[in-house]
Amino acid sequence: MSSFLRTGKKIIAIGRNYVEHVKELNNTVPKEPFFFLKPTTSYLPSGGKIEIPRGVLAHHEVELGVIIGKSGKDINASQADSYIAGYALAIDMTARNMQEDVKKRGLPWTASKGFDTFTPIGSFIDRSAAPDSNKLKFWIKINGTIKQNGTPAEMVFPISKLIEHVSSIMTLEEGDLILTGTPSGVGPVSPGDEITAELSTESGVVLSSIQFTAIQRDSGYQFKPE
Numbered sequence: 149m150s151s152f153l154r155t156g157k158k159i160i161a162i163g164r165n166y167v168e169h170v171k172e173l174n175n176t177v178p179k180e181p182f183f184f185l186k187p188t189t190s191y192l193p194s195g196g197k198i199e200i201p202r203g204v205l206a207h208h209e210v211e212l213g214v215i216i217g218k219s220g221k222d223i224n225a226s227q228a229d230s231y232i233a234g235y236a237l238a239i240d241m242t243a244r245n246m247q248e249d250v251k252k253r254g255l256p257w258t259a260s261k262g263f264d265t266f267t268p269i270g271s272f273i274d275r276s277a278a279p280d281s282n283k284l285k286f287w288i289k290i291n292g293t294i295k296q297n298g299t300p301a302e303m304v305f306p307i308s309k310l311i312e313h314v315s316s317i318m319t320l321e322e323g324d325l326i327l328t329g330t331p332s333g334v335g336p337v338s339p340g341d342e343i344t345a346e347l348s349t350e351s352g353v354v355l356s357s358i359q360f361t362a363i364q365r366d367s368g369y370q371f372k373p374e
Contacts, residue, residue, distance in 0.1 A: 153215065153236070156323025159186035159267060160314055161211075161240055165304050165329025172332050181305045181313040184258070186240070186327075190267040194358035198241060198337065199265045202364070203371035205245040206337045209330035210288035210296050210345050212281070213238040214307055215272065216324040223315040228308040231320065235273045237286060237347040237356040240327050241266035241337070246371045253374075263369075269325075270347070270356040281307055283350040290335070291342050298331030339364040 163182045164170045170177050192198060200206045217233030240261065247260035278284055287297035300307065310326055320326075337343060339362050347356040 153188075153191065153269070153272070153323055153325060156188060156216070156325055157321055159188060159190070159325045159327060161186050161261065161327040162305070162310055162329045165310075166298060166302055166331045167304060168332035169330055169334065172334070177304060181310050183314060184261065186267055187262050189264060190262055192265040192268040192360065194268070194270050194360065196265065196268065196360060198268060198343065198360050198362045199263070199365035200337065200339055200362055201243065201263055201369050201371060202366070204243040206362070207242045207244045207334050208288055208290065208295065208337050208343065209240040209242060209334050210286060210298075211238050211240055211327045211330050212284060212286060212300055212347065213269065214311070214326040214328060216320045216322060216326070219319060219321045221315050221319040223311055223320070225308040225312040228311040229275075231311060232275050232307070233272075233322075234275045235278055235281065235284075235347075235355075236325070237270040237345055237358055238325070238327055239268040239288065239343070239345060239360075240330060241268065242334075243371065245373065249373045259369075268343070268358065268360050270345075270358040273347070273355050277355055278349065284347060284355070285350065286345065286347045288343065288345040290337065292344075295335055296331050296333035300328065302331065303329060337362050
């Protein structure tokens with residue numbers, strides 16, 4: 149994992165930033181960027197094992213991650229690019245049944261996103277390798293079958309607006325990661341599944357390719373719906 153990510157203090161995960169994904173979960177498109185936080189202890193470098201807690205229905209959400217290169221607050225969208233160090237391909241794993249259970253009760257759902265290994269991530273990609281992030285493409289496969297594919301050009305709110313909005317609320321620091329949202333096609337990951345994902349340029353140059361195996365976590369928390 150890159151030194152940038154090792155120094156970062158937080159993962160800012162943007163929700164509902166692809167219209168078709170909003171529709172598939174029967175949500176509404178937000179009027180301004182919506183986000184939640186994930187702990188950096190959830191990082192899992194490529195080649196690792198995604199641990200599925202007992203009782204959990206885990207879903208994959210492949211995303212383009214933006215790595216912040218310097219600290220800033222109240223960043224104007226027109227200056228946002230200068231705060232980007234680079235990018236990373238990532239998966240925002242979600243304990244979906246656990247998330248839906250607590251949402252119905254009006255409770256926070258940090259735990260459903262924050263388990264160890266629930267942010268699988270690829271290597272650091274310098275910004276110079278992707279001067280126009282809107283022309284990037286990414287996909288995820290489960291056991292060799294494509295489940296999601298998308299491009300940042302499909303985002304409701306572009307990266308510059310995400311940086312502007314988040315930094316108006318909390319200071320962004322070097323090494324922080326912004327997960328920019330996921331396209332439609334989210335679905336289950338079960339123990340034994342092989343997960344692969346790829347990020348490439350518009351011309352087909354592969355910038356990141358990551359692979360993980362899902363396993364059952366036999367200790368720790370067990371989800372038991374009320």
